[in-house]
Amino acid sequence: MKFALFLGCNIPVRLKHYESASRAVLRELDVELVDIAEFNCCGYPLRNIDLKAFVLSSARNLALAERENLNMIILCKCGYGTLRMADHLIREDARLREDVNRTLAKEGLSYNGDIQVKHILSVLFNDVGIGVIKEKITRPYENLKIATHYGCHALRPSNIVQFDDPVAPSLFDQLVEVTGAESVDWSTKLDCCGGPLLGTNDELSLDFTEKKLADARMAGAHYLTTGCTFCQVQFDTVQKMVATEKGTNHHVPSILYPQLLGLCMGIDKNVLGLDCNQIDITGIEGFLAPEPLAESG
Amino acid sequence: MLYTITLYTSLAIFVAGLIYRISNWFRYSIGTDAADITASTRASAAVGGITSTIFSAKIGILLKVFLLDVLLQAWLLKKDFLRWLAHICIYGGFMLLLLMHGLDKFITSVVFDNYYSTLNPFMFLRDFFGLVVIVGVGIAIYRRLLSKGPRPQSTGVDYYAIIILAVIMISGVILEGTKIVSNSRYQEMVDEYAGLDEEETEDLMALGAYWVQKFGVVSRDIKGPFDKNTLQQGKQLHEMSCAECHSRPQWAFMGYGASRVMSPMASLLDRANIHTLLWYIHFLACFFGLAYLPFSKFFHIFSTPVYLLANAVKKEGKSDPANMATLRAIEMDACTHCGDCTTRCSVAVAFNEISNPNILPHEKLAAFRRLLSGRGLSKKTLMAIQEGSYICTDCHRCTDVCPIGINLEDLWLNLKAHLAELGYTKPEAWAREAIGAEFNLVKLKDKTLSLTPVDKGFVGELTGSAQASTFSVCFGCQNCTNVCPVVGNYENPKEMVGLLPHEIMHCLALKHKELALGSKMLWDCVTCYVCQEHCPQGVRVTDVLYQLKNLALKHLKEKAA
Numbered sequence: 001m002k003f004a005l006f007l008g009c010n011i012p013v014r015l016k017h018y019e020s021a022s023r024a025v026l027r028e029l030d031v032e033l034v035d036i037a038e039f040n041c042c043g044y045p046l047r048n049i050d051l052k053a054f055v056l057s058s059a060r061n062l063a064l065a066e067r068e069n070l071n072m073i074i075l076c077k078c079g080y081g082t083l084r085m086a087d088h089l090i091r092e093d094a095r096l097r098e099d100v101n102r103t104l105a106k107e108g109l110s111y112n113g114d115i116q117v118k119h120i121l122s123v124l125f126n127d128v129g130i131g132v133i134k135e136k137i138t139r140p141y142e143n144l145k146i147a148t149h150y151g152c153h154a155l156r157p158s159n160i161v162q163f164d165d166p167v168a169p170s171l172f173d174q175l176v177e178v179t180g181a182e183s184v185d186w187s188t189k190l191d192c193c194g195g196p197l198l199g200t201n202d203e204l205s206l207d208f209t210e211k212k213l214a215d216a217r218m219a220g221a222h223y224l225t226t227g228c229t230f231c232q233v234q235f236d237t238v239q240k241m242v243a244t245e246k247g248t249n250h251h252v253p254s255i256l257y258p259q260l261l262g263l264c265m266g267i268d269k270n271v272l273g274l275d276c277n278q279i280d281i282t283g284i285e286g287f288l289a290p291e292p293l294a295e296s297g
Numbered sequence: 298m299l300y301t302i303t304l305y306t307s308l309a310i311f312v313a314g315l316i317y318r319i320s321n322w323f324r325y326s327i328g329t330d331a332a333d334i335t336a337s338t339r340a341s342a343a344v345g346g347i348t349s350t351i352f353s354a355k356i357g358i359l360l361k362v363f364l365l366d367v368l369l370q371a372w373l374l375k376k377d378f379l380r381w382l383a384h385i386c387i388y389g390g391f392m393l394l395l396l397m398h399g400l401d402k403f404i405t406s407v408v409f410d411n412y413y414s415t416l417n418p419f420m421f422l423r424d425f426f427g428l429v430v431i432v433g434v435g436i437a438i439y440r441r442l443l444s445k446g447p448r449p450q451s452t453g454v455d456y457y458a459i460i461i462l463a464v465i466m467i468s469g470v471i472l473e474g475t476k477i478v479s480n481s482r483y484q485e486m487v488d489e490y491a492g493l494d495e496e497e498t499e500d501l502m503a504l505g506a507y508w509v510q511k512f513g514v515v516s517r518d519i520k521g522p523f524d525k526n527t528l529q530q531g532k533q534l535h536e537m538s539c540a541e542c543h544s545r546p547q548w549a550f551m552g553y554g555a556s557r558v559m560s561p562m563a564s565l566l567d568r569a570n571i572h573t574l575l576w577y578i579h580f581l582a583c584f585f586g587l588a589y590l591p592f593s594k595f596f597h598i599f600s601t602p603v604y605l606l607a608n609a610v611k612k613e614g615k616s617d618p619a620n621m622a623t624l625r626a627i628e629m630d631a632c633t634h635c636g637d638c639t640t641r642c643s644v645a646v647a648f649n650e651i652s653n654p655n656i657l658p659h660e661k662l663a664a665f666r667r668l669l670s671g672r673g674l675s676k677k678t679l680m681a682i683q684e685g686s687y688i689c690t691d692c693h694r695c696t697d698v699c700p701i702g703i704n705l706e707d708l709w710l711n712l713k714a715h716l717a718e719l720g721y722t723k724p725e726a727w728a729r730e731a732i733g734a735e736f737n738l739v740k741l742k743d744k745t746l747s748l749t750p751v752d753k754g755f756v757g758e759l760t761g762s763a764q765a766s767t768f769s770v771c772f773g774c775q776n777c778t779n780v781c782p783v784v785g786n787y788e789n790p791k792e793m794v795g796l797l798p799h800e801i802m803h804c805l806a807l808k809h810k811e812l813a814l815g816s817k818m819l820w821d822c823v824t825c826y827v828c829q830e831h832c833p834q835g836v837r838v839t840d841v842l843y844q845l846k847n848l849a850l851k852h853l854k855e856k857a858a
Contacts, residue, residue, distance in 0.1 A: 009692035010690070013692060040645070041644045041690050046647055046688065047824075048847070049724070050647070050650055053647040053649075152824070152826055153824075153826070156825065156826030156829065157837070157839070192823045197823055199726065200821075201729070201820065204823075205823075207786050
């Protein structure tokens with residue numbers, strides 16, 4: 001199993017631990033990753049500005065992966081949704097496809113729609129499989145309650161992103177439960193984190209974040225878990241900022257899914273970057289089952 | 298006369314330009330911590346900083362940086378050998394030409410008693426250094442032709458400097474060639490140095506024959522073949538009067554090559570006094586280049602070494618904030634416009650669709666410099682810088698790749714802060730207010746809307762794409778509005794966001810541009826796609842809103858133009 005790893009702009013600067021944790025977990029599960037240095041912006045930030053610029057930006061990434069004959073694995077849900085959308089638009093609209101390919105041809109590139117764009121969670125669930133993951137888990141969690149945050153751009157529009165059932169998804173919950181943790185029921189599970197409005201309408205953005213945090217707290221979750229750059233920044237960096245500024249601390253730290261999974265697979269916590277989160281999550285180690293005693297004669 | 302006047306004029310402009318550019322380093326205020334420090338405080342802090350650095354152990358670092366990074370440009374060698382070779386050839390060759398040939402009165406003739414520009418090794422070296430520059434330019438052109446991928450733009454500023462350099466080099470070589478073949482030039486020299494009277498025709502013929510034969514002079518009266526005795530006699534005369542100052546012109550291989558090409562029309566060129574004309578072109582181009590230097594790309598000859606040295610000894614958090622502010626200002630000038638940042642830029646690809654050069658980091662830096670210079674920029678220009686600044690995803694790649702280590706990421710954050718002070722915030726937040734003010738929905742509150750189509754062309758822009766044209770199948774069930782979490786967040790959503798999602802779809806059916814673009818709902822849409830997911834008619838509600846945002850920003854851009 002081999003994928004071109006697409007990190008996007010934010011992970012290498014602001015969430016390095018998401019990258020290192022993902023690499024470590026995927027290596028354990030025999031998923032081979034190829035780095036393509038020429039990858040550029042996924043196109044997401046351009047969507048408000050100019051449709052064609054967004055599609056072109058996405059298409060260049062798709063074309064680069066296609067040139068290497070590799071499917072793409074995306075860590076960020078906004079990046080995933082954007083690349084899927086661009087892929088869809090290019091297939092749907094012949095004129096747009098021609099325009100994009102004419103520009104790409106200047107660099108000797110073209111995109112013919114021959115690759116698949118996958119999110120890390122769907123790779124884990126569909127390509128690796130719950131059974132294989134389960135075998136790798138050495139110390140499952142006990143009594144740990146996790147609020148699973150799905151993220152809008154992986155779920156919707158479902159006919160285009162094709163991640164899971166948009167109304168009653170279960171993919172992420174199953175991935176959480178295989179670690180031994182309980183994926184709690186919470187009413188705002190499928191709602192937006194507020195991230196896309198950060199910087200445009202901060203007040204509204206934080207309304208969303210706080211509502212979700214309060215709900216996760218109500219449901220008794222110890223931690224939130226995410227599989228997206230923007231959601232993680234919102235629930236980690238922004239939650240910390242709000243806690244300091246407004247004094248409204250809901251105390252639901254957010255852990256990236258590869259960190260959650262990696263820890264119970266016995267991967268070194270430094271590799272997983274457990275110390276790199278803004279809000280301390282090291283307490284999660286306390287939920288791990290006791291280490292199996294070394295067999296003595 | 299003309300020589301002296303232009304020399305001193307251009308020198309004066311050069312010095313004034315240098316002072317002006319350097320004064321900018323103390324005047325440009327980048328970052329909030331720089332705002333309260335005056336230019337004079339910064340200047341005295343710089344003097345203090347330089348003095349204390351020179352008389353400390355850090356002098357070792359400075360010397361090392363000067364040798365490795367300034368003179369030998371090790372940083373470039375690490376990146377790319379060919380590029381280093383091109384740069385070191387151009388810069389090294391030109392510097393040596395300047396020192397040995399351009400400033401020969403002040404340097405070479407002082408150091409070497411026997412200096413004559415027409416004597417070896419100087420005669421050979423002049424052409425050799427020239428060749429080195431030409432080889433460097435050749436490599437640079439070769440690299441450019443060979444490279445693929447998005448190319449950084451070259452602007453006028455880049456070309457002017459290169460054109461001046463080319464004029465200096467080419468006029469120099471041709472001038473040398475015309476002087477070699479010039480008979481009148483030869484006669485002048487004979488009159489002055491040979492000590493022969495006009496009556497001594499035999500000697501004059503012999504010397505002439507020798508110079509025609511061996512030195513490439515083209516004469517109408519003296520033509521070969523010559524007999525051995527005449528040449529022997531010429532050689533003796535030459536050794537007596539000329540050899541002290543003249544090596545064989547073949548050593549000046551480029552000028553000699555040019556002279557061979559010109560020899561068939563040498564008499565014509567000589568009568569037209571072409572070598573005088575070329576001499577004017579040559580020195581005027583040099584002086585023009587000198588005067589233009591502080592205002593051109595070549596100012597980096599000064600600014601980049603200063604930056605490399607200062608950056609090597611600064612200590613983040615420890616150095617005097619006044620000096621840190623100055624260092625940031627020097628970064629503005631230290632940029633050589635090489636375009637590495639743009640080649641690596643994550644969003645440069647967007648430039649193919651959005652023709653705003655401020656998307657490209659090396660152009661954005663130049664725009665920041667214009668902004669700092671205090672020249673009043675138009676609204677259109679400011680909006681273009683704003684757009685470029687916010688398309689940037691702060692991915693840090695430009696900073697990682699800058700060959701001289703400019704902290705570009707830091708500059709971009711400061712640029713955004715600077716723009717915000719002028720009222721140009723994130724385009725989405727900015728547009729939310731700007732377009733709301735233009736298409737004021739409140740005014741329409743009590744009016745009955747006209748049902749005649751208001752702007753057909755506007756809807757045409759939407760029906761051009763498969764996703765946006767889906768608004769036309771909306772049957773007004775209001776599902777989108779009912780499931781919208783933004784609407785649900787407010788007790789009085791209409792007051793907060795203007796039109797609700799289903800109303801916007803309705804406006805499009807009515808072709809009502811002002812209403813559709815003026816609603817704050819566009820900018821408050823969190824893009825969660827819940828509406829689109831729940832639309833029973835398959836209207837791509839979120840995607841329609843995305844495209845309305847595109848149109849609104851385009852509208853604001855066109856309005857500012």
